[in-house]
Amino acid sequence: MRAVVASATPPHAEIAEVPDARPERSQALVEVRAFSLNRGETRRLSTLEPGTVVGWDVAGVVRSAAADGSGPPEGARVVGMMPPHGGGWAELAAVRAEMLAQLPDEVSFEQAATLPIAGLTALRALEVAGFVLDKPVLVTGASGGVGRFAIQLAKLGGGRVTALARRTEGLRELGADEVIADLAPEGPTYDVIIDAIGGPVLGTAIRRVSPGGIVVNFASTVPDPVSFPARDLFGRAPRARLYGLYVFAEYEHTRTGAADLGRLADLVAAGRLDPQIDMTASWHEAARAIEALLERRVKGKAVLRIE
Numbered sequence: 001m002r003a004v005v006a007s008a009t010p011p012h013a014e015i016a017e018v019p020d021a022r023p024e025r026s027q028a029l030v031e032v033r034a035f036s037l038n039r040g041e042t043r044r045l046s047t048l049e050p051g052t053v054v055g056w057d058v059a060g061v062v063r064s065a066a067a068d069g070s071g072p073p074e075g076a077r078v079v080g081m082m083p084p085h086g087g088g089w090a091e092l093a094a095v096r097a098e099m100l101a102q103l104p105d106e107v108s109f110e111q112a113a114t115l116p117i118a119g120l121t122a123l124r125a126l127e128v129a130g131f132v133l134d135k136p137v138l139v140t141g142a143s144g145g146v147g148r149f150a151i152q153l154a155k156l157g158g159g160r161v162t163a164l165a166r167r168t169e170g171l172r173e174l175g176a177d178e179v180i181a182d183l184a185p186e187g188p189t190y191d192v193i194i195d196a197i198g199g200p201v202l203g204t205a206i207r208r209v210s211p212g213g214i215v216v217n218f219a220s221t222v223p224d225p226v227s228f229p230a231r232d233l234f235g236r237a238p239r240a241r242l243y244g245l246y247v248f249a250e251y252e253h254t255r256t257g258a259a260d261l262g263r264l265a266d267l268v269a270a271g272r273l274d275p276q277i278d279m280t281a282s283w284h285e286a287a288r289a290i291e292a293l294l295e296r297r298v299k300g301k302a303v304l305r306i307e
Helices: 039-047 109-113 115-129 145-156 199-207 247-254 257-269 283-294
Strands: 002-006 013-017 027-036 057-064 077-081 092-096 100-102 136-140 160-164 178-180 190-195 209-217 241-244 277-282 301-305
Touching: 013 283, 027 077, 027 109, 027 115, 039 283, 057 092, 057 109, 057 115, 077 092, 077 109, 077 115, 077 257, 100 257, 109 115, 109 257, 109 277, 109 301, 115 145, 115 190, 115 209, 115 247, 115 257, 136 145, 136 199, 145 160, 145 190, 190 199, 199 209, 247 257, 277 283, 283 301
Parallel strands: 136 160, 136 190, 160 178, 190 209, 209 241, 277 301
Antiparallel strands: 002 013, 027 057, 027 092, 027 301, 057 077, 077 100
16 A cells, blocks of 8 residues: 655655555555545654654545454545554545544545544643633644634633634634633633643743643643742642643543544534635645645644545
């Protein structure tokens, strides 16, 4: 089969022939029709052995159902999430049935491909945070793929959403009540903070969490150390929590991946969730799409079709 694999030269990706994916008993073999790009997997390409197949998000058709009888049947249109080592940027992918959901007819493969990493991260962050009805919610890195899902899901939950982003266009249309470009150490506090940035922004966000509130951090876009006056957490905001979210570990623990992907797909089908696809291209243009993502020229998600 063909796959997009790691290569030695920038942007460290090329299409090559690789051995066919071989599913285990609990995995379905999926003919991949589309996949989306995530910054985490594109950043690691330069560190991988040339020829490595990466990729976390897949959408396609089940060629053969899992041998143990679990998951969607042969011929089903599906969306799935691959494990941390990847394997989804390929014509065929072996996907764990528990991380594979059947798609409504109204959802395209391109739309579905945006849901696993970005959609599930936003969904889990808000479920960890809990009830948000009429609560102030801050989403940092709000112009990214996860941030755009988080704005919409928080608004669907009744939250009063503030979006923090350098590129603010379109965020109010997604449901943000307020859009800001900077976060000062002093100001209104938030019951829920979903942080995609880390570094100094996370340090400042901790200073703005409400008593009993929660800061959910799922990324370190800025690799700088995090520092904050400790009293701003345990003194000014007693009972506040800082939660580190790693989406792969979350679904090893909860075992709700298929159900959660199905929930997101149903919201897309109903027109209540917009995947925010900013770039759609053939996988033959993977290098161009990866460069655009790493250079922050993509607002939302980039999706590649296998052709």
